[in-house]
Amino acid sequence: MLPEHLPHYPSPAKLNLDLRIIGRLPNGYHALESIFTLIDLCDELSIQPRDDGQIILHTPTQGVEPEHDLTVRAAKLLRQHSGSLKCGADIWLNKKIPMGGGLGGGSSNAATVLLVLNHLWDCRLNQQQLIDLGVKLGADVPFFIFGRTAFARGVGEILQDFDIPQQYYVLLRPDEHVATPRIFAHPNLPRNSPSNPQPTWANMQPLRNDMQDVVLQDYPQVQAAFQTLAQYGEPRMTGSGACLFLSCATPEQAQAIQFRLPENWQTWCIQSVAQHPLFSILSNR
Numbered sequence: 277m278l279p280e281h282l283p284h285y286p287s288p289a290k291l292n293l294d295l296r297i298i299g300r301l302p303n304g305y306h307a308l309e310s311i312f313t314l315i316d317l318c319d320e321l322s323i324q325p326r327d328d329g330q331i332i333l334h335t336p337t338q339g340v341e342p343e344h345d346l347t348v349r350a351a352k353l354l355r356q357h358s359g360s361l362k363c364g365a366d367i368w369l370n371k372k373i374p375m376g377g378g379l380g381g382g383s384s385n386a387a388t389v390l391l392v393l394n395h396l397w398d399c400r401l402n403q404q405q406l407i408d409l410g411v412k413l414g415a416d417v418p419f420f421i422f423g424r425t426a427f428a429r430g431v432g433e434i435l436q437d438f439d440i441p442q443q444y445y446v447l448l449r450p451d452e453h454v455a456t457p458r459i460f461a462h463p464n465l466p467r468n469s470p471s472n473p474q475p476t477w478a479n480m481q482p483l484r485n486d487m488q489d490v491v492l493q494d495y496p497q498v499q500a501a502f503q504t505l506a507q508y509g510e511p512r513m514t515g516s517g518a519c520l521f522l523s524c525a526t527p528e529q530a531q532a533i534q535f536r537l538p539e540n541w542q543t544w545c546i547q548s549v550a551q552h553p554l555f556s557i558l559s560n561r
C-alpha cells in the first residue's frame with residue numbers, strides 16, 4: 277500500500293490512562309488533566325517532498341474527504357509557516373488504527389506529517405512551535421509531537437513528562453461510534469474533579485476516566501463490551517471512547533485474556549511505548 281522505495285514513518289496510537297475534567301475554559305472547552313501514553317499500534321506514512329507546492333494524498337481515508345484529512349491539513353498548515361509556497365508533498369497513509377475510537381489516530385497522523393515535513397522542508401521549527409501549530413488541528417496533536425508518556429493539562433497542550441510502570445493491555449473496540457461533541461455536551465458529565473498540582477502514578481490511583489460513565493449509560497454496545505472485559509479485571513475507556521483497555525502485568529496474561537474474548541469484537545494485545553518511534557528515525561537522517 278505504501279511505496280516500497282520510500283521510508284515508512286510510524287504514527288502510533290495513544291491511550292488516556294487517566295482522564296479528569298477539572299472545569300471549563302473561557303472559550304467553553306473543557307479543562308482536562310490526563311495521563312497520555314503511546315502504544316505500539318501504529319499507522320504508517322510515506323511522505324515525499326515536491327517542489328510545486330501541491331499536497332497530494334494518494335490513499336484517501338474511507339469516509340474522509342482528502343482536503344479534510346488531518347494529514348493534508350497538517351501539511352498545508354506547515355506550508356504556511358515554511359516561508360515558501362513551493363513546498364509540496366506526496367503522502368501515502370496506511371491506516372491500522374480504528375478511527376474515532378479515542379485512540380487519536382488522526383491526530384497522530386497530523387503530528388507525524390508535521391514532524392517529518394519540518395525535517396524534509398527544513399523549516400527548523402522547534403518542538404514548542406510545532407506544538408503551537410498542532411493544537412490548531414486538534415487537542416491530541418501536541419501530545420504526539422511531545423512524543424513521550426505525559427501528564428497533560430489545558431485541552432492537552434500543556435505537557436510534562438510522567439513516569440508509569442511498563443504495562444501491557446488488552447484493547448477492545450466496541451461496535452459503536454461515540455460522538456466526542458455529544459459527550460462533552462452531556463448534562464451528566466462530571467466537570468469538577470480537583471486539579472492535581474503534583475501528579476504521580478501513586479497519587480493518581482485509582483485511575484479513572486470522567487467521560488466513561490456517561491458513555492456506558494448511553495451506548496449499550498460499549499456497556500456490553502465493558503461487562504465482558506470486567507470479568508478479567510478493571511477495564512477503562514480511552515478518551516471519549518468507544519475503545520476500552522485492560523491493564524495486564526505480562527504480555528502472556530494479555531494474550532490469555534484476548535484468547536477468551538468473543539470474536540465479534542476487534543481486539544489487540546498492546547504495550548505502552550516510552551518514546552515516539554519517529555524520533556530515532558529522524559535523528560539518524
Ligand SMILES: C[C@@](CO)(OP(=O)(O)O)[C@H](O)COP(=O)(O)OP(=O)(O)OC[C@H]1O[C@@H](n2ccc(N)nc2=O)[C@H](O)[C@@H]1O
Nearest residue numbers: 304305306378379380414415416431456457460515516517
Ligand atoms: C477526549 C480526547 C482526550 O484525549 O480525545 P479523543 O476521544 O478525541 O481521542 C480529546 O480531548 C478530544 O479533543 P479533540 O479531538 O480536539 O476533540 P474534538 O472532537 O475536536 O472536539 C469536539 C467538540 O468537543 C468539545 N470539546 C473538546 C475538547 C475539550 N477539551 N473540550 C470540549 O468541550 C468542543 O465542543 C469541540 O468542538
Ligand SMILES: Nc1ncnc2c1ncn2[C@@H]1O[C@H](COP(=O)(O)OP(=O)(O)O)[C@@H](O)[C@H]1O
Nearest residue numbers: 345346347375376377378379380381382383385
Ligand atoms: N488521517 C485521519 N485519520 C483518522 N481520522 C481522520 C483523519 N483525518 C481526519 N479524520 C477525522 O477525524 C476523526 C477523529 O479521528 P481519530 O483521531 O482517529 O479518533 P479520536 O479523535 O476518537 O481519537 C475521524 O472520525 C475522521 O472523521
